[in-house]
Amino acid sequence: MPLIRIDLVEGRSDEQIAAIGDTLMRTLVDVYSLPERDRFQIVTEHAPGRLTALDVGLGIERSEQVVIIQIFTQAGRSTDEKQEFFRTLAENLATVGVAGEDLVIGFVENGPADWSFGFGRAQYTTGELTTPGN
Secondary structure, X not given: OOEEEEEEEOOOOHHHHHHHHHHHHXXXXXXXXXXXXXXXXXXXXXXXXXXXXXXXXXXOOOOOOOEEEEEXXXXXXXXXHHHHHHHHHHHXXXXXXXXXXXXXXEEEEEOHXXXXXXXXXXXXXHOOOOOOOO
16 A cells, blocks of 8 residues: 655646546556555645755756655565656656656655554554555
């Protein structure tokens, strides 16, 4: 179960924002075989000038259409699996108007005890849910 934060600059239509979220989810399902209803996304729009993503020394010039995606998920995916996801997501998001130079993705990993899906219980540790990958 990844928890996804999508940060972007105001100005996209509701349809464009939905397409970004849908494309992200479809990529997670295709690359990692996640269940389709395993969808937890938070979209935050920022006023122009309130979202900054400058170059880290790679010569990347970003536009005002930058999209920053944080994926909070359990640890365990290999570097190769993450690289495949990054590549596939960039290709897929390009089809809905997100340019590769405007895409920033980061994984934040944790463990089974770090999730509660309701009722104040950590369902992965109580046995109510099977830990992904097991």
